[in-house]
Amino acid sequence: MLDDGDRGKPPNSRSASASSVLQHAAGFIDDTLRSLGSPLFWPYSSLKGAAELFLNSFDTVYRGGNVRYGDGKPVVLVPGHLGSDVTLEPLSLWLHAIGYRPAKSNVLININDRLLDEPLTVAVREATRRIGRKAVIIAFDTGVRAALRVAEIQRDLVSDVIGLGLLDREPSTPLGIHLHIIRSASKAPAHSDGKVYHVRGSRALLSINPDALRIVSTILRDIPIALLDQPKG
Amino acid sequence: MATDKRRQRIQTVDGALAMQFAQVNGIRIAFETRGNGPPLVLIMGYRLNSRAWPVEFINELAARFTLVLIDNRGTGKSDKPTTGYALSNMARDVCGVLDHLGIGRASIFGYSMGGAIAQRIVCEHPERVLSLVLCATLCGGPQAVYARPAVLSIMHDLDGIEPAVAARRIWTVTYEPNYLAANAEKIELQMQRELENRTPLHAADLQFQAFVDFDASRDLPSVQAPTLIMTGDRDVLVPPRNSYILAELIPGAQLLILPGFAHRVLWEATGQCAGLIGDFLERAGEKANAEHINAG
Numbered sequence: 076m077l078d079d080g081d082r083g084k085p086p087n088s089r090s091a092s093a094s095s096v097l098q099h100a101a102g103f104i105d106d107t108l109r110s111l112g113s114p115l116f117w118p119y120s121s122l123k124g125a126a127e128l129f130l131n132s133f134d135t136v137y138r139g140g141n142v143r144y145g146d147g148k149p150v151v152l153v154p155g156h157l158g159s160d161v162t163l164e165p166l167s168l169w170l171h172a173i174g175y176r177p178a179k180s181n182v183l184i185n186i187n188d189r190l191l192d193e194p195l196t197v198a199v200r201e202a203t204r205r206i207g208r209k210a211v212i213i214a215f216d217t218g219v220r221a222a223l224r225v226a227e228i229q230r231d232l233v234s235d236v237i238g239l240g241l242l243d244r245e246p247s248t249p250l251g252i253h254l255h256i257i258r259s260a261s262k263a264p265a266h267s268d269g270k271v272y273h274v275r276g277s278r279a280l281l282s283i284n285p286d287a288l289r290i291v292s293t294i295l296r297d298i299p300i301a302l303l304d305q306p307k308g
Numbered sequence: 309m310a311t312d313k314r315r316q317r318i319q320t321v322d323g324a325l326a327m328q329f330a331q332v333n334g335i336r337i338a339f340e341t342r343g344n345g346p347p348l349v350l351i352m353g354y355r356l357n358s359r360a361w362p363v364e365f366i367n368e369l370a371a372r373f374t375l376v377l378i379d380n381r382g383t384g385k386s387d388k389p390t391t392g393y394a395l396s397n398m399a400r401d402v403c404g405v406l407d408h409l410g411i412g413r414a415s416i417f418g419y420s421m422g423g424a425i426a427q428r429i430v431c432e433h434p435e436r437v438l439s440l441v442l443c444a445t446l447c448g449g450p451q452a453v454y455a456r457p458a459v460l461s462i463m464h465d466l467d468g469i470e471p472a473v474a475a476r477r478i479w480t481v482t483y484e485p486n487y488l489a490a491n492a493e494k495i496e497l498q499m500q501r502e503l504e505n506r507t508p509l510h511a512a513d514l515q516f517q518a519f520v521d522f523d524a525s526r527d528l529p530s531v532q533a534p535t536l537i538m539t540g541d542r543d544v545l546v547p548p549r550n551s552y553i554l555a556e557l558i559p560g561a562q563l564l565i566l567p568g569f570a571h572r573v574l575w576e577a578t579g580q581c582a583g584l585i586g587d588f589l590e591r592a593g594e595k596a597n598a599e600h601i602n603a604g
Contacts, residue, residue: 144520147513174517176467205468207509300390300510 103186109242110156110216111279124277131276134285137169142292145174146300148211149202152177153195153222155215155240159184166213166282173292178202178210191221199229209234209301213291215282216242226252234301237294239287240278245271255294257287327385332404333397338385339405340377343370346438346593347411349402350377353420353444354463354519355512357384360502362575368582372590376414378405380422382511393514395421395522399428403436415589417441419574420546421515424448424522430535431527439534439592441585444543444571446550447557449523453549455481463545464516471506475499484542484570498575528557534592535561538584540569540576562588 112120136142150170152163160179167177178201181194195212203210210233214222219238226233227249235253238246248254256271259278274286281287329336340358348369352360358377369375379386381393381401392398402425406414415438418426423445430437446452454460459481466474479488479495488495507515535558539551548565555563564584569576 144517146517147509174513174520300514302390302510 099187106156106188106217106242110240120277120279124280127277127280128283131280131283131285136285136288139173142173142289143296145170145292145295147174147176147206148208148295148298148300149176149178149206150295151180151195151198151202151210151212153180153191153212153214153218154182154185156185156188156217156242158182158215158218163215163282166288169288175295176202176206185218188217188220191218192224195221195225196229199225199232203232203303207303209303211235211237211295211298213237213239216240216278219243219246223249223252223254232303235294235298237291239281253298257281257290259284259287329385330405330408332408333392333400335381335387335389335392335401337381337387337401337405338379340375341409342366342375342377343373345373346589347406347409347414348373348375348589349406349414349416350375351402351416351418351422351425352378352380352383353422354515355383355507356502357386357505357507359384359504360498362498362578364578365574365582368579369586372586373415376405376409376411378402380425380515382515383507384505388508388511390510390514393511393518395425395428395518396432398425398518399432402429403433406436412436413438415439415441415592417443417585418445419443420445420571421519424519424524427524427528428522430531430533431524434530434532437533438596439536439589440531441536441538441588442551442554443537443581444539444546444551444573445554446546447523447525447528447554448519448521449525451525451553451557452523453547453553455545455547459544471503472499475503481545482571484540484568484572484576487570487576495575525553525557528554529559531558531561534588534595536564536585536588537561538564538566538573538581540566540571540573542569543571543573545571 111117152167154160154163159182163179167179170177178198180191180198182191185191199210199212212222212226212233214236219236219241222236222238223246226236230249230251233252235255237255237257239257240259241256245256254270258271258273259276259281260273272290274284274290276284276286327338327340329338350361352358357379361377366375381398382388413436416426416429418424423442426440426442427447430440462477462481469477483495537551537554539548541548551563551565555561566573566577566580574581
């Protein structure tokens with residue numbers, strides 16, 4: 076059966092359109108399996124996540140313990156696969172409490188990272204215009220792809236990208252942009268390997284992982300302020 | 309001598325001196341000198357510049373001291389770099405201005421965040437300090453008592469708000485409510501002076517960050533300069549408990565709690581504060597002179 080949109084189109088165009096839909100569907104399933112694992116293990120992952128949340132809830136990092144205060148730079152947050160602005164709300168509140176200006180990227184739900192480019196570009200432009208400084212983007216798994224694409228185009232507005240829980244191999248970094256990566260490691264203790272940091276804990280909870288938050292605060296603190304319009308002295 | 313000649317050359321009609329500049333610590337710091345007598349450096353608080361001092365306060369102190377009014381890094385006519393706001397470094401800015409003026413030792417008065425800079429000066433450059441006055445300030449670190457989050461939010465979360473609207477919002481936590489109600493016009497004029505040369509957002513953020521990082525609690529017990537600590541008992545921004553803590557930490561410090569006044573105690577009780585500060589500094593100076601003569 077052809078729908079109304081396909082009527083009158085040549086057969087080649089119809090097959091290309093069907094191929095594109097299939098590609099998107101395959102990409103969605105692939106990202107879902109890679110970010111959440113096999114559905115067979117979801118009950119186990121949920122229990123494990125709940126236990127991790129409970130154990131971490133006593134950490135002082137949530138109350139600003141051993142965290143250095145920020146310099147007010149704009150930080151744009153990009154959700155990961157199947158995430159939204161709402162899922163990043165705890166991180167947003169924490170960043171605000173330690174002295175930064177977090178901004179949401181106006182994403183209802185991330186089902187395809189290509190669809191994030193436009194709202195993320197708007198969010199970066201708005202945040203940097205309001206504060207008058209270059210922004211840092213903090214992005215999760217598939218959101219890192221969008222963050223790097225937008226940073227490449229908006230390199231005059233973005234200084235750094237912090238990627239958490241990447242699904243892909245380490246991506247190439249656009250010229251002039253600094254990329255910092257935080258990965259989860261189930262057994263290895265927290266350590267860093269150059270610009271790649273490893274923290275213990277599950278990948279899905281990296282946005283509230285105490286070790287990851289400490290690393291994020293250190294990275295943000297070390298990024299110098301880059302004014303967009305240098306005031307005269 | 310050279311400084312006196314420079315001062316005579318730039319003296320203006322109303323007795324005040326025009327703003328001067330010193331290239332110190334890698335940047336240009338603006339300052340002003342006024343009056344006659346022993347040197348007294350005034351260090352202003354968070355986000356404000358030297359134009360913010362109450363006029364009557366300056367006039368009264370200038371009758372007894374040579375005042376050095378400094379625009380802190382990032383404020384007024386001083387440079388506004390994106391680095392170097394650690395309070396130790398801002399203390400070096402002040403010492404650089406003293407070097408520029410050829411002043412070896414001076415009395416230091418610090419208000420609010422300026423009080424934190426003054427503490428860094430007395431701890432790290434004790435040879436430069438004759439006597440010290442700390443007003444509405446704290447020692448920082450875990451011993452300090454910080455304002456409630458709602459109060460800090462009023463001071464700090466001002467994005468997208470017009471400067472005058474933001475200033476009026478800040479009044480609610482810096483002025484005593486009854487004083488605010490009775491002196492709205494005077495406070496409005498004060499605000500106009502303060503907004504003449506606005507502090508850019510990055511400088512305000514970096515000053516705030518430096519104030520949060522500040523901790524002098526371990527160093528203060530070694531302070532030897534005569535010290536006066538003063539505050540209003542209705543200060544909600546830097547709670548008065550901090551002044552008690554400072555008085556416990558600094559050996560021999562005098563503590564003055566002024567009843568009925570808030571964080572802007574200098575603006576609310578200008579004449580009283582100028583008198584108390586002037587008397588304390590003169591007594592400290594006389595005592596130092598007497599000890600110097602006895603030692604000789």
